[in-house]
Amino acid sequence: xxxxxxxxxxxxxxxxxxxxxxxxxxxxxxxxxxxxxxxxxxxxxxxxxxxxxxxxxxxxxxxxxxxxxxxxxxxxxxxxxxxxxxxxxxxxxxxxxxxxxxxxxxxxxxxxxxxxxxxxxxxxxxxxxxxxxxxxxxxxxxxxxxxxxxxxxxxxxxxxxxxxxxxxxxxxxxxxxxxxxxxxxxxxxxxxxxxxxxxxxxxxxxxxxxxxxxxxxxxxxxxxxxxxxxxxxxxxxxxxxxxxxxxxxxxxxxxxxxxxxxxxxxxxxxxxxxxxxxxxxxxxxxxxxxxxxxxxxxxxxxxxxxxxxxxxxxxxxxxxxxxxxx
Amino acid sequence: xxxxxxxxxxxxxxxxxxxxxxxxxxxxxxxxxxxxxxxxxxxxxxxxxxxxxxxxxxxxxxxxxxxxxxxxxxxxxxxxxxxxxxxxxxxxxxxxxxxxxxxxxxxxxxxxxxxxxxxxxxxxxxxxxxxxxxxxxxxxxxxxxxxxxxxxxxxxxxxxxxxxxxxxxxxxxxxxxxxxxxxxxxxxxxxxxxxxxxxxxxxxxxxxxxxxxxxxxxxxxxxxxxxxxxxxxxxxxxxxxxxxxxxxxxxxxxxxxxxx
Numbered sequence: 001x002x003x004x005x006x007x008x009x010x011x012x013x014x015x016x017x018x019x020x021x022x023x024x025x026x027x028x029x030x031x032x033x034x035x036x037x038x039x040x041x042x043x044x045x046x047x048x049x050x051x052x053x054x055x056x057x058x059x060x061x062x063x064x065x066x067x068x069x070x071x072x073x074x075x076x077x078x079x080x081x082x083x084x085x086x087x088x089x090x091x092x093x094x095x096x097x098x099x100x101x102x103x104x105x106x107x108x109x110x111x112x113x114x115x116x117x118x119x120x121x122x123x124x125x126x127x128x129x130x131x132x133x134x135x136x137x138x139x140x141x142x143x144x145x146x147x148x149x150x151x152x153x154x155x156x157x158x159x160x161x162x163x164x165x166x167x168x169x170x171x172x173x174x175x176x177x178x179x180x181x182x183x184x185x186x187x188x189x190x191x192x193x194x195x196x197x198x199x200x201x202x203x204x205x206x207x208x209x210x211x212x213x214x215x216x217x218x219x220x221x222x223x224x225x226x227x228x229x230x231x232x233x234x235x236x237x238x239x240x241x242x243x244x245x246x247x248x249x250x251x252x253x254x255x256x257x258x259x260x261x262x263x264x265x266x267x268x269x270x271x272x273x274x275x276x277x278x279x280x281x282x283x284x285x286x287x288x289x290x291x292x293x294x295x296x297x298x299x300x301x302x303x304x305x306x307x308x309x310x311x312x313x314x315x316x317x318x319x320x321x322x323x324x325x326x
Numbered sequence: 327x328x329x330x331x332x333x334x335x336x337x338x339x340x341x342x343x344x345x346x347x348x349x350x351x352x353x354x355x356x357x358x359x360x361x362x363x364x365x366x367x368x369x370x371x372x373x374x375x376x377x378x379x380x381x382x383x384x385x386x387x388x389x390x391x392x393x394x395x396x397x398x399x400x401x402x403x404x405x406x407x408x409x410x411x412x413x414x415x416x417x418x419x420x421x422x423x424x425x426x427x428x429x430x431x432x433x434x435x436x437x438x439x440x441x442x443x444x445x446x447x448x449x450x451x452x453x454x455x456x457x458x459x460x461x462x463x464x465x466x467x468x469x470x471x472x473x474x475x476x477x478x479x480x481x482x483x484x485x486x487x488x489x490x491x492x493x494x495x496x497x498x499x500x501x502x503x504x505x506x507x508x509x510x511x512x513x514x515x516x517x518x519x520x521x522x523x524x525x526x527x528x529x530x531x532x533x534x535x536x537x538x539x540x541x542x543x544x545x546x547x548x549x550x551x552x553x554x555x556x557x558x559x560x561x562x563x564x565x566x567x568x569x570x571x572x573x574x575x576x577x578x579x580x581x582x583x584x585x586x
Contacts, residue, residue, distance in 0.1 A: 114389070117379045121393060124375050127368055129400040134361045141357065153358055160365055163411045165403040181409060206481040207430050214427045221423035223408045224480045250505050251482035291484075291504060312546045 005030075005050075008075055013066055015059075016051065024059055026052040026066075072097060131164060139168050183237060185222070185230035189213055190239040193253065197241060201266075201286040202258030203296070206231070206243070206251040208289065246295045247302075264300055268319075271306065277317050369411060376415045383416060387467035393418070394473060405477055425466060425474040428453050429485075433503035440569040441552030442504035443488075443516075446471065448569075449501055468499075475501060490517045500569060506551070511544045516567070519554075523570040526562050 009030045018024040029049045054062065076095035138157055161168050192213060197204045206228070214221045222230075231243040231253060244254045270285055271277050283293035297317050300306050306317045382389050397404050397412075404412035405422050413419025432452045436444055446468055453466060478485045488500040488508055500516070502508065508516070518533045519525040530541040545565050548554040557564040 114382070114386075117382050117389065118392065120375055120379060121389075121396065124371060125396045125400060127371060128397070128402055131361070131364055131368055132401050134357065134364060137357050138361060156362070157358070160361065162407050162409055163365070163369075165397070165406040165410045165412060166401060167403065167406065205484070207478065207484050208434075210481055211427050211430050214423060219420065221408060221420050221427070223405055223413070223419060223423055224426065224477045225406055226408050228480045248505055249483040312549060314550060 006075075007066075007069055010066070010070060013063060013070065015063060023053060026054070026059060026063055028052065028066075128164065132166060135161060135164070135166055135168070179233070182226070182230045182233055185226065186233040186237055186239060189227070189230055190234055190241045192216060194240060194255075197253060197255055200288050202255040202263065203288060203292050204253045205289055205292060206253065209253050246299070248295065248298070250291060250295055252292065252295070260299070263296060264303070264305060267296060267300060268305065271317070271319055275318070276309075277306075278314055369415075372411055372415050376417075380417060383418060384421060385465065387465055387470060390418075390421075391467065391469045394469075405473070422470065422474045422477065425453065425470060426478050428456055429471065429475060429501075430478070430503075432456065433485075433501065437503060438552075440567075441548075441554075442502055443553050443569040444501050444503070445569060446499040446501060448572075472499075488513065488516075490520060511540070512548060515541075515544050515548065516553075516569075519565070519567050520570055523568075524557075524564050524566045526564050528562060 005028075010028050011031050012029040014027040014029065016025040016027050027049050028051075032048075052062070073096055076097075135157075142154065142157070189209075193204065193209055196212060197209075209231075210222075210224060210227050213227065228251075234253075235242045240256050241253050242256055244252050246252065266286070267277070267282060270282070274281070277297070279290055279293040279297055282288075282297060283290045286293070297306065301308060301317065304323055305320055307320045307322070309316045309318060379389075383393065394404070404410065404416070404418050407413065408419045408423070410419070429449065432449060433442065433444060436448075436452070450466065450468060450471060453471065457466075472487065475485050475487060483505045484503055486502045486507075488502055489498065490500065490513065491498040498520070514534055515525065515530060518530055525545075527538060527541045527545065530536060530545070531538065534541075545554060548567075549556055549565065553569065554565045554567055557566060
């Protein structure tokens with residue numbers, strides 16, 4: 001005699017791991033029986049699950065099969081008439097299988113697009129590679145100074161390197177009218193930042209300045225390298241702002257008018273009124289970042305104007321009484 | 327060419343040299359001409375590529391990474407200049423420079439709390455939040471962020487990437503946004519404290535086998551830099567590292583997508 005259970009009633013498959021005294025079992029949790037279907041004599045349900053026991057180790061295989069069946073839920077797909085199948089190869093399937101198959105088709109379509117994109121990219125890069133090799137040949141010629149390379153050609157060559165993004169030490173430091181771009185940029189940056197730098201006490205960290213300039217531009221942002229190169233031209237162009245590097249390597253933009261001695265006087269005045277200073281206090285007083293405040297204090301320390309007291313409580317600076325009371 | 331004595335020989339030598347130089351110039355002219363022609367062709371190709379795949383670059387982090395790797399392999403830096411072809415025609419520049427600006431801003435905002443040391447994971451979450459819903463289809467990957475930060479190095483010693491364990495796990499990569507270097511000892515302490523976001527002298531002694539003085543010295547240095555905070559209310563001093571705190575989620579924050 002066969003006992004039949006429709007799989008559509010199975011809600012969950014669980015394994016009841018056995019022990020020495022009893023074997024493992026499969027538990028099938030069942031949905032409530034659908035009253036409407038009366039294809040067989042109704043059965044009274046006392047509990048909502050059944051347990052299946054297996055002999056000779058077929059449990060795991062059964063578990064796999066039933067889980068696969070439940071995933072596919074093939075009883076939910078609409079049966080398609082064979083003639084329609086013949087004419088329209090893409091059958092409309094309802095249920096989870098249908099959705100899965102449509103998603104799969106979409107993924108395959110996308111991946112073929114990506115493959116084309118990657119192939120195109122490979123071709124492009126191969127061409128760029130040839131360009132790089134040509135550029136190397138050209139660069140070597142310039143280095144060895146073979147033949148007359150006209151000023152014009154060097155300028156053009158530099159612009160090619162810039163366009164391709166090749167860094168070439170041979171032409172990097174030579175001046176050319178290509179730098180017109182950077183000169184222009186330097187002037188723009190200087191005029192844009194003038195007020196802001198004046199407001200922050202005459203000093204601004206490069207990274208801070210970079211942010212402000214790019215935020216203002218909105219589009220066609222500057223690369224950090226472009227920004228750096230432009231700032232390096234400022235002194236040469238006699239702009240009111242110059243780029244400056246502290247001993248620690250920190251890069252700042254500084255107002256030309258705010259000379260070091262002026263900055264020192266300001267901090268000294270503050271120190272006198274407070275007896276001792278931390279970087280935090282300097283930063284708050286002059287509305288500058290902690291890093292810049294620190295740099296100013298280190299600079300004054302190196303010039304012998306102040307002394308440090310370095311402890312776990314922080315770094316505090318005092319006036320240098322050694323030199324003043326000598 | 328056998329060296330012959332006499333003025334005649336010198337004269338002949340000079341003529342030969344001139345001829346060679348002339349040839350060299352000719353060759354070099356050819357190279358330059360070649361390059362000019364190639365540049366035009368390349369530019370056209372790039373324009374075509376851009377019109378077809380520009381969106382892919384913006385939307386697909388894997389595609390972007392592949393692109394960057396390929397450029398690097400041939401010695402080309404697509405992010406070097408905003409005037410470069412890559413930036414102008416493909417728009418890669420704006421994408422990365424914008425990330426760079428946002429990284430600076432996030433680090434500036436969080437450095438009072440974590441002393442300028444932030445995990446890559448937290449940085450990425452904050453960037454995604456800062457970029458807003460309008461850009462949600464422009465997914466940024468950890469690779470994108472690291473490339474943007476590498477470009478920032480030219481602006482000074484501020485930004486550096488510290489890898490705690492050499493893995494690609496985003497909580498093991500820290501971004502330092504203030505100048506100054508972390509010594510090997512500092513990194514060891516950070517590694518030890520990472521799992522629970524805190525440590526103590528006793529814990530360090532047993533994990534790293536250091537003596538009291540060394541533990542205390544390094545912890546004090548981290549404390550002074552603002553990277554560690556001390557809690558003196560427990561039975562022994564606990565040193566906490568806000569860099570490793572999971573960012574607090576407020577109620578109206580949407581769930582963030584999992585990192586790559």
